[in-house]
Amino acid sequence: MESVKLPDKLCLKNTRLIDPVQNLDQTGDLVIENGKISAVNAGCSGARVWDMNGAIVCPGFFDIHVHLREPGFEDAETIRSGQEAAGGGGFTAVACMPNTMPALDHAGVVRWVSEEAAKFPVAVHPIAAITKQRAGEELTEMVELHKAGAVAFSDDGGYVENSDLMRRALEYSLLTNAPIITHAEDFKLTGSGVMHEGAVSTRLGLAGIPRLSEDIATVRDLMLAEYTGGRLHLAHVSTEGALRALEDAVKRGAKVTAEVTPHHLLLTDKAVQGYSTYTKMKPPLREESDTKALIAGLKNRSFAAIATDHAPHTSDLKEVPFDEAAFGIIGLETAVGLIWDKLVMTEQITASYMVNLFCAGPREIVNLPVPAIKVGEAVELTVFHPDEKWTVDTAEFYSKSNNSPYAGWELTGRPWGILKGSLWAGRIQPGF
Numbered sequence: 001m002e003s004v005k006l007p008d009k010l011c012l013k014n015t016r017l018i019d020p021v022q023n024l025d026q027t028g029d030l031v032i033e034n035g036k037i038s039a040v041n042a043g044c045s046g047a048r049v050w051d052m053n054g055a056i057v058c059p060g061f062f063d064i065h066v067h068l069r070e071p072g073f074e075d076a077e078t079i080r081s082g083q084e085a086a087g088g089g090g091f092t093a094v095a096c097m098p099n100t101m102p103a104l105d106h107a108g109v110v111r112w113v114s115e116e117a118a119k120f121p122v123a124v125h126p127i128a129a130i131t132k133q134r135a136g137e138e139l140t141e142m143v144e145l146h147k148a149g150a151v152a153f154s155d156d157g158g159y160v161e162n163s164d165l166m167r168r169a170l171e172y173s174l175l176t177n178a179p180i181i182t183h184a185e186d187f188k189l190t191g192s193g194v195m196h197e198g199a200v201s202t203r204l205g206l207a208g209i210p211r212l213s214e215d216i217a218t219v220r221d222l223m224l225a226e227y228t229g230g231r232l233h234l235a236h237v238s239t240e241g242a243l244r245a246l247e248d249a250v251k252r253g254a255k256v257t258a259e260v261t262p263h264h265l266l267l268t269d270k271a272v273q274g275y276s277t278y279t280k281m282k283p284p285l286r287e288e289s290d291t292k293a294l295i296a297g298l299k300n301r302s303f304a305a306i307a308t309d310h311a312p313h314t315s316d317l318k319e320v321p322f323d324e325a326a327f328g329i330i331g332l333e334t335a336v337g338l339i340w341d342k343l344v345m346t347e348q349i350t351a352s353y354m355v356n357l358f359c360a361g362p363r364e365i366v367n368l369p370v371p372a373i374k375v376g377e378a379v380e381l382t383v384f385h386p387d388e389k390w391t392v393d394t395a396e397f398y399s400k401s402n403n404s405p406y407a408g409w410e411l412t413g414r415p416w417g418i419l420k421g422s423l424w425a426g427r428i429q430p431g432f
């Protein structure tokens with residue numbers, strides 16, 4: 001995917017403009033000049049016109065949880081291919097996890113990621129490691145990493161088992177105001193588990209991961225956050241128990257936020273029944289009681305963000321027996337279509353709230369400015385069509401990997417691309 005320069009004065013006509021922060025949701029038009037919004041609903045005179053055919057234009061989406069695999073695992077994804085997958089999926093920005101090789105645990109590599117990412121209009125905000133080499137033994141130089149551009153800290157993929165280290169990491173978050181993102185998993189309780197522990201794992205003869213593995217790890221981190229006053233963010237909450245613990249901690253005043261993934265909202269362990277390794281991830285797909293609780297949590301604003309946990313893997317890590325396969329699935333190019341089709345069209349959440357969960361919600365967690373549809377604002381917009389019907393075909397993905405459980409799904413609502421400054425990047429070329 002190449003980005004394309006916009007006409008000097010461009011009018012997006014026949015759009016549905018949604019910006020929850022401005023309380024805006026109406027059909028209209030938008031004029032862009034020199035990378036800035038110069039008119040909203042004031043007509044198209046003097047501008048080159050793109051007829052958007054009713055596409056939704058909203059402030060740019062931000063995925064707070066992706067794995068870009070570079071440096072170290074470029075066969076699965078690179079910074080550029082991940083940016084293209086993001087642009088094609090309607091995201092103007094992502095935050096990338098530090099489990100690369102080398103890990104994002106020193107300022108030089110954090111700066112390098114930002115420099116690489118500057119070549120394409122999808123912003124990449126590095127999340128630095130909490131501990132050196134994510135080994136769980138020694139804290140990274142968090143203040144220096146924050147100055148180098150890290151927006152948060154996480155040992156994602158691993159859990160900081162040493163409670164004293166986690167306590168000190170949370171104390172550092174008081175200095176940087178950057179959250180500590182926890183992958184809450186008690187690895188002793190996970191043991192050799194490869195899917196959710198329950199009736200389905202028993203029937204399939206696969207070792208299970210109990211909910212307790214996530215619940216106990218979550219509760220410890222919530223207690224540390226409350227004790228220190230530090231900023232904690234829960235990655236990929238998948239159990240009703242972890243959600244309840246979060247809600248209770250918030251009621252008590254803890255500074256904690258949380259994200260939920262499309263797959264934990266929409267899929268259960270029944271999806272594992274065909275032994276597809278594209279249904280293997282951490283935390284694992286749970287049961288219907290969990291998905292129901294998570295959707296209720298989404299509706300009552302317990303979650304500030306929907307995040308994909310985009311985790312590309314090459315076929316040699318996935319085209320193997322279930323027990324041996326790597327954990328993780330890709331998500332950047334399906335998230336918007338899935339949430340639109342399964343939650344907005346079914347009227348479980350509004351379009352405006354979906355935009356909030358993909359835009360302002362996740363940015364506020366990591367203190368990033370929120371783009372807006374307002375005269376004078378720099379252009380950072382997502383474009384997707386709410387009525388476009390499509391069948392998920394991983395061969396069309398910009399991601400280098402194809403480990404998606406949604407291949408063959410028929411969805412309504414599809415991203416077209418993004419506008420950033422004076423550039424367009426997306427699945428469709430401008431002019432349409």
Ligand SMILES: [Zn+2]
Binds near residue numbers: 156157183236282
């Ligand atoms: Zn994780």
